[in-house]
Amino acid sequence: MGEWEAVIGLEVHTELRTATKLFCGCPNAFGVEPNTSVCPVCLGLPGSLPVLNAKAVELAITVGLALSSRIQPSQFHRKNYFYPDMPKDYQISQYDVPVNAGGAVALRSGKVVGIVRAHLEEDTGKLVHRGGGGRIGGAEYSLIDYNRSGVPLLEIVSEPEISSAEEAKEYVSELRAILVATGASDGRMEEGSLRVDANVSVRPSGSAELRTRVEIKNVNSLRSLGRAIGYEIERQIAVYEGGGSILQQTRHFDEASGETLPLRAKEEANDYRYFPEPDLPPISPLPAEVERIASELPLLPAGRRSRLFELVEGASPDQVEVAIAEEVWPYVTASIDFGVAPELVLARAANELVALIGDAGLLTPLRFAEVVALEERFSPSQVKLLLKGAVGFDGTVEELVARVGLSSSGAEDARAMIKEVVEANPEEWGRFVAGDAKVGGFLLGQVMRKFGRAISGAQARAALDELASGAAGE
Amino acid sequence: MNDGILALDAASLAAAVRSGEVTAVEVVETYLAQISVQEPEVGAFLSIDAEAAISAAAALDRARESGEELGPLAGVPVALKDNLCTTGFPTTAASRILEGWIPPYNATVVDRVLAAGGIAIGKTNLDEFAMGSSTENSGYKITRNPHDLDRVPGGSSGGSAAAVVSRMALLALGSDTGGSIRQPASLTGIVGLKPTYGRVSRYGLLAFASSLDQIGPMAATVKDAALMAEVIFGHDPMDATSLAVPVPALVDGIEGGVRSLRIGLVSNLLEVAAPAVAAAVERAAAALAGEGATVETVAIPELSLGLPAYYVVAPAEASSNLARYDGVRYGFRGEGATAEEMMVSSRSEGFGAEVKRRIMLGTYALSAGYYDAFYLRAQRVRSLVRSAFQEAYSRFDLLLSPTSPTTAFKIGERSDDPVEMYRSDVCTIPSNLSGDPAISVPFGKEGGLPIGVQLMGPALAEERLLRAAYALEAGWSGE
Numbered sequence: 001m002g003e004w005e006a007v008i009g010l011e012v013h014t015e016l017r018t019a020t021k022l023f024c025g026c027p028n029a030f031g032v033e034p035n036t037s038v039c040p041v042c043l044g045l046p047g048s049l050p051v052l053n054a055k056a057v058e059l060a061i062t063v064g065l066a067l068s069s070r071i072q073p074s075q076f077h078r079k080n081y082f083y084p085d086m087p088k089d090y091q092i093s094q095y096d097v098p099v100n101a102g103g104a105v106a107l108r109s110g111k112v113v114g115i116v117r118a119h120l121e122e123d124t125g126k127l128v129h130r131g132g133g134g135r136i137g138g139a140e141y142s143l144i145d146y147n148r149s150g151v152p153l154l155e156i157v158s159e160p161e162i163s164s165a166e167e168a169k170e171y172v173s174e175l176r177a178i179l180v181a182t183g184a185s186d187g188r189m190e191e192g193s194l195r196v197d198a199n200v201s202v203r204p205s206g207s208a209e210l211r212t213r214v215e216i217k218n219v220n221s222l223r224s225l226g227r228a229i230g231y232e233i234e235r236q237i238a239v240y241e242g243g244g245s246i247l248q249q250t251r252h253f254d255e256a257s258g259e260t261l262p263l264r265a266k267e268e269a270n271d272y273r274y275f276p277e278p279d280l281p282p283i284s285p286l287p288a289e290v291e292r293i294a295s296e297l298p299l300l301p302a303g304r305r306s307r308l309f310e311l312v313e314g315a316s317p318d319q320v321e322v323a324i325a326e327e328v329w330p331y332v333t334a335s336i337d338f339g340v341a342p343e344l345v346l347a348r349a350a351n352e353l354v355a356l357i358g359d360a361g362l363l364t365p366l367r368f369a370e371v372v373a374l375e376e377r378f379s380p381s382q383v384k385l386l387l388k389g390a391v392g393f394d395g396t397v398e399e400l401v402a403r404v405g406l407s408s409s410g411a412e413d414a415r416a417m418i419k420e421v422v423e424a425n426p427e428e429w430g431r432f433v434a435g436d437a438k439v440g441g442f443l444l445g446q447v448m449r450k451f452g453r454a455i456s457g458a459q460a461r462a463a464l465d466e467l468a469s470g471a472a473g474e
Numbered sequence: 475m476n477d478g479i480l481a482l483d484a485a486s487l488a489a490a491v492r493s494g495e496v497t498a499v500e501v502v503e504t505y506l507a508q509i510s511v512q513e514p515e516v517g518a519f520l521s522i523d524a525e526a527a528i529s530a531a532a533a534l535d536r537a538r539e540s541g542e543e544l545g546p547l548a549g550v551p552v553a554l555k556d557n558l559c560t561t562g563f564p565t566t567a568a569s570r571i572l573e574g575w576i577p578p579y580n581a582t583v584v585d586r587v588l589a590a591g592g593i594a595i596g597k598t599n600l601d602e603f604a605m606g607s608s609t610e611n612s613g614y615k616i617t618r619n620p621h622d623l624d625r626v627p628g629g630s631s632g633g634s635a636a637a638v639v640s641r642m643a644l645l646a647l648g649s650d651t652g653g654s655i656r657q658p659a660s661l662t663g664i665v666g667l668k669p670t671y672g673r674v675s676r677y678g679l680l681a682f683a684s685s686l687d688q689i690g691p692m693a694a695t696v697k698d699a700a701l702m703a704e705v706i707f708g709h710d711p712m713d714a715t716s717l718a719v720p721v722p723a724l725v726d727g728i729e730g731g732v733r734s735l736r737i738g739l740v741s742n743l744l745e746v747a748a749p750a751v752a753a754a755v756e757r758a759a760a761a762l763a764g765e766g767a768t769v770e771t772v773a774i775p776e777l778s779l780g781l782p783a784y785y786v787v788a789p790a791e792a793s794s795n796l797a798r799y800d801g802v803r804y805g806f807r808g809e810g811a812t813a814e815e816m817m818v819s820s821r822s823e824g825f826g827a828e829v830k831r832r833i834m835l836g837t838y839a840l841s842a843g844y845y846d847a848f849y850l851r852a853q854r855v856r857s858l859v860r861s862a863f864q865e866a867y868s869r870f871d872l873l874l875s876p877t878s879p880t881t882a883f884k885i886g887e888r889s890d891d892p893v894e895m896y897r898s899d900v901c902t903i904p905s906n907l908s909g910d911p912a913i914s915v916p917f918g919k920e921g922g923l924p925i926g927v928q929l930m931g932p933a934l935a936e937e938r939l940l941r942a943a944y945a946l947e948a949g950w951s952g953e
């Protein structure tokens with residue numbers, strides 16, 4: 001590249017994780033039978049009217065707060081153009097007054113990419129072309145699925161401040177992590193719930209000019225995004241160096257050839273004839289509501305990262321990235337809160353947990369914490385065995401230990417521990433045996449305080465009850 | 475008994491059905507007989523379903539016999555403008571582009587009328603997509619004014635007006651974007667109320683201009699209009715512009731009179747009216763004064779700016795609202811080798827000339843480079859009209875004007891001059907722009923043709939409007 005630099009701005013569309021669509025009560029469902037999650041509103045039938053989904057606005061504001069945007073009173077507009085996947089032949093979108101204005105995403109490299117806006121709009125239906133290579137031009141016929149029509153989208157527009165394919169990937173991956181952490185999106189690019197359009201131009205290095213940009217559509221993964229932008233930058237440089245000029249156009253990334261190709265033979269100037277949507281009153285979020293959302297904002301990826309680096313000096317950045325991922329983070333926090341050494345948590349999370357995460361539904365964060373805490377009794381390799389054994393196992397930790405074949409005396413140990421505590425607290429023990437269940441909590445607390453590392457709550461409870469029933473029978 | 479049934483107003487008829495004095499089936503049969511005589515001459519309906527009406531009436535009678543309490547419109551035959559969605563009838567907005575389309579849902583107002591015991595007797599003709607002032611723009615047929623079959627009934631709710639005045643229905647629903655309830659009411663000698671914007675749910679009304687459209691009652695008497703209004707008013711969660719305010723009692727107290735009401739006679743709207751119409755309005759002013767109101771002449775020049783502003787805002791919204799009629803999902807589909815060609819031919823062949831004219835006007839007004847000069851400027855004029863009204867309503871409780879500048883005109887008379895046709899709405903448009911309620915009530919005749927006068931009021935003042943309209947109705951002897 002050398003004498004040339006790239007100027008890249010990204011438009012990220014994310015489907016919001018609401019139960020229902022943006023303007024009607026249809027389920028916001030993915031992968032169901034075509035045209036079954038539809039009603040007069042999202043089919044745009046004559047006479048139907050949109051009613052705004054408050055949850056979508058709340059999620060949009062949540063993302064805005066996470067991006068340090070200005071949350072402002074906003075308004076929907078109609079974007080008018082004819083296309084068969086759009087049942088009203090206009091899209092209800094936000095235009096000059098979006099819900100979120102400004103903002104920024106700080107990349108891991110330390111670079112900060114500005115956000116222009118993050119606005120709400122409705123998704124279109126999905127066209128499937130049959131024949132003619134699956135493109136609308138040569139297709140014999142086309143099918144339309146309106147299940148996606150009216151699904152809430154948040155479009156996040158960056159400033160043209162990204163300067164390489166690698167940085168574009170880094171931006172999208174950080175933004176994606178933020179969207180997932182806030183619960184706004186599931187972030188699945190391959191299912192289309194996160195879609196990226198890239199605006200790319202090049203200019204002589206060090207220059208401040210903005211040359212003609214090309215919009216690249218149809219990138220379905222981070223890898224494709226990088227490839228598409230990389231190709232486009234090289235193509236534009238080659239065109240300029242060959243004395244040519246770049247046409248403002250929309251190009252489509254061809255996964256197979258790795259090239260970007262013009263989407264339409266003839267580029268039409270679109271005039272969307274935006275005007276305020278008369279069917280929807282303006283949105284004016286109450287300051288108290290925005291404050292409430294802000295107070296409920298979870299710890300974001302950047303915050304998670306800095307918390308871990310604070311806890312573990314010199315932590316491995318790779319381990320930290322694994323630990324802050326949405327599906328791993330609950331295990332990490334549960335273990336740290338449980339009192340496990342953070343270094344150990346990071347190591348186990350990055351190595352053993354990630355291998356088990358597909359079965360994560362069967363391994364609760366607390367169970368993970370309990371097992372990792374055993375590392376003071378067992379060797380790392382034994383703990384790895386225990387973690388594998390813990391998946392889907394709902395007995396006590398000692399039973400787990402016994403099951404994995406590392407101990408046969410778990411239950412006996414538990415009885416011994418309880419006995420020790422009972423003997424030290426004879427009065428409370430008497431009341432408990434006499435049927436005062438409340439004292440059980442106190443006794444259990446004593447056991448956990450003394451032997452918490454070696455015994456689980458459930459195990460202690462079982463041993464306590466066993467001992468009490470024996471005592472009452474005497 | 476049949477003449478007896480036809481002589482009853484809606485409240486009395488519903489009471490008679492509720493008490494079992496007459497059956498709903500008798501009522502419907504009587505009205506169907508009336509339709510068989512009148513409809514061939516008048517042409518008010520686009521669809522009638524006698525069988526469905528009779529079976530709905532029979533169901534009502536059975537419900538009464540089993541001890542169920544019937545609603546306020548029990549057994550009352552209601553005509554529905556054909557731009558209201560009905561699962562029981564095709565809904566076409568009088569456009570060829572929707573020929574035969576049967577909606578999968580009822581408009582909220584339709585559900586409310588049916589729940590109140592009303593019988594949907596048929597769907598009435600209109601100017602295509604409610605764009606017109608004569609009902610001549612229908613894609614299907616012409617509706618004639620029962621007072622003179624060579625003349626128009628007004629529009630766009632001309633079918634509903636003609637049905638009510640010829641007693642083919644006792645009540646009707648219309649929609650009013652720039653006068654489409656009030657002007658045909660005036661030209662046919664009935665009562666037509668355009669409620670405050672947001673009073674009545676628009677869910678299921680085929681949109682013409684969303685920020686102006688409002689559904690309202692059309693009836694032979696003010697009291698009947700009030701009864702229908704009570705049934706259809708009220709918040710609807712399916713319409714985000716629907717107002718969440720309580721529905722006032724409109725029938726009780728309607729005889730309360732106009733004593734001490736301050737009424738402004740709008741001189742600049744009087745000036746545009748034909749002499750006979752202006753004279754009728756002045757007689758109405760005198761009648762109100764005679765009943766104890768204070769009547770004063772007032773000029774509100776901003777209201778005259780309403781017409782050009784309206785003919786930018788309404789077509790702009792219409793150009794977007796009517797985009798969905800593209801042949802892809804429902805209605806008429808034209809030929810075409812590509813999706814785009816198919817859309818173009820569907821719309822070119824499916825829409826009538828007036829609709830296409832307005833789509834083009836609106837598309838132009840919203841286009842890049844013209845938006846500020848047309849759409850934004852029209853919105854500024856709209857604000858001007860709104861604040862002029864606001865100022866006037868700080869001094870007056872109600873305003874009085876003609877409804878239409880003229881009585882019913884001849885069929886074909888204005889067809890070649892759209893702008894002349896547009897002028898029919900000069901007195902009615904301002905209340906659509908401001909969103910305020912207004913009512914047309916018959917007050918006099920000229921050469922056998924009815925003349926309506928218009929009362930306008932501030933937002934949510936329907937109770938006051940109906941009370942004054944009732945006083946006017948009582949104060950006019952009929953000739």
